Amino acid sequence: MTIATARQVFRLPDLGEGLTEAEIIEWKVAVGDTVEIDQIVVDVETAKAVVEVPVPYAGTVMKLHADTGAVLAVGEPLIEVAANEPAPAAAPDIDPAAARYREEEQAGSGNVLIGYGTGHTSGRRKRRRSSRVPTSDKTAATRQTPDQHAADRQAADVRAVDRQAGGHQAVDVQDFGRDAAVPAPQSSSSSVEAEPSHPPRVISPLVRRVAREHGVDLAAIRPTGPRGVILRRDVEQAIADMRTPPVAPATPLRPSETTERIPLRGLRRAVADKLSRSRSEIPDATTWVDVDATRLLDAKNALQQARPDLGIGLLAMLARICVDGLRRFPELNSSVDTGRAEIVRYGHVNLGFAAQTDRGLVVPVVRDAHLMTTAQLAAELTRLTGLARSGGLPPQALTGGTFTLNNYGVFGVDGSTPIINHPEAALLGVGRIIDRPWVIDGAVTARKITQLSLTFDHRVCDGGTAGGFLRYVADCVENPAILLADA
Incomplete structure (x- = not known):
């Protein structure tokens, strides 16, 4: 197995020709994917053209710093990759979330000129999912159900939220994604949608702060995270609901009565x-x-x-x-x-x-x-x-x-x-x-x-x-x- 040892932040490179920003058109990878040096990870649109951006690092994708449609300035963080190294033989069951991370930029392939690759390879490589199953659990992994795989994936998302917030609250990561250590739920069809029987669970201090600043009652929020964890998007949705007064159902507007605002950016700008x-x-x-x-x-x-x-x-x-x-x-x-x-x-x-x-x-x-x-x-x-x-x-x-x-x-x-x-x-x-x-x-x-x-x-x-x-x-x-x- 491998463990992530260091995070490497790849920032939007200099686009040349006086271009200072670009819009995210399509991500080619997702959090958890394994990438190689020079692999195309995203398509961006500048004021000149749509170009492919290769990443100069190899490892596991830990974070995408912008959503599709977002506009980034040159130099802003684009993607975060954790380098993979073999785990010590004496500790085969170390969970990836327990590894120590540090955010730093390291030299990858060296040349990150946009639209021209980074100098080592060409073309797109097939995306590969990084393994999340310890060596000692290989036999059990072959019998995992799709629901168990989904639980593993949700656990990774929870750990990513905690890392993004920068919090230091202790979290028992063994409680997520390992069904053998978790009592079987009373109802298999209500693992996410059912109301939690315990007080609202919030891992990220950032989520708590946002809720406190906007007067949001965490107990009234329906969590969408794994195991009843309240995520930042849950709080933001609650804030939006507070600001939007209820509107009685109305007859749909005809096209001539609809007003649309289209951002003036990219090529159009x-x-x-x-x-x-x-x-x-x-x-x-x-x-x-x-x-x-x-x-x-x-x-x-x-x-x-x-x-x-x-x-x-x-x-x-x-x-x-x-x-x-x-x-x-x-x-x-x-x-x-x-x-x-x-x-x-x-x-x-x-x-x-x-x-x-x-x-x-x-x-x-x-x-x-x-x-x-x-x-x-x-x-x-x-x-x-x-x-x-x-x-x-x-x-x-x-x-x-x-x-x-x-x-x-x-x-x-x-x-x-x-x-x-x-x-x-x-x-x-x-x-x-x-x-x-x-x-x-x-x-x-x-x-x-x-x-x-x-x-x-x-x-x-x-x-x-x-x-x-x-x-x-x-x-x-x-x-x-x-x-x-x-x-």
Whole structure:
């Protein structure tokens, strides 16, 4: 058997990219589980993406410091692990709860960079339950019933509550989880729900203090802990019941009458902050034009038929056009440094593109797009889109953009006045492509028409430059052969 010898507290690591907090999305382990170095223990959501967090320690999980949905700051305790060591041969029946614990941080695998593992192993390991049966009881353990296993589990929870409160009240741990030392209950169906025959049993001094501060009568509380132990959640529920007056049954509200409050955090908060800053700092203006995209669609179809292996779609071709337009109108590939009162004009193009995911709108960035061919752009757009939809985008893939392309036509809308992705200086929006009447050589005919809209920072250029860029993009959409002039 093993005994826990030391507690190791793993704190939320530095997330990088200026991120200071993360929300707990899903725990992969529970109290009592055995974990190994580099095992993924939790998924967290930052303002950039959902990432997996590996633990740098091996041992038994003693405590999860945050519930699902909680928001932790970098450096706050995340999970507590007790290292396991072989028990002395002379004392095979030592109960794990009798071992001495001390809270300290020790070096594990060393590297706890979020989203990249800790350097020893990769992938997820199967969760394993730590043994709670002494060596001398192995024969009896094979005959344990599910109820006896549940009692063992409840006993561990009681000991965890006592340790969490920091109390020093003596507790006979032999009274929990070992049915051989406990008289059989009078009724097997009322071990938890029946009212205790003894005074209220409270192990944790913290529970007593909370009850005393809020005037809660412990004798009136129905315990939910094992063997009639009153837990902290029981006291908190009693406090909530005291504050909530009884309400007579009423007819359920219709959806239109229901008010819901949704916390603004994580990705939604990051988007809100960026868009609010864009609106408050950037004096933007929008210009748009209707264009005939028939030839662009024809070129796309021809490429897909001739080279289906390249996977070139409409977004890749629009990206190629934007990059070429920015080469001709570099004023729009810039940002404004308000602190130094300077316009920063970039020599590279990091092209961001809006991608809708289950978590909301994200803008992955294709770095050095100006060095890529159309086929390379298509491959990178496909890769980043897949990562965005799976929640696997690393933080650095969402920063550093110099210009954004937004194909909002996929939502079935014709036009928009998009908000600039701060701190960039411009954003091109593309509406849906539909059949419309169009005049060619004096004759009305049906063509594939779309609307292009350009929102730009009026501090970096005037309407003439913005109009010139938009007109060039429109000309390339109507006649993609223009791109071959400087290819």
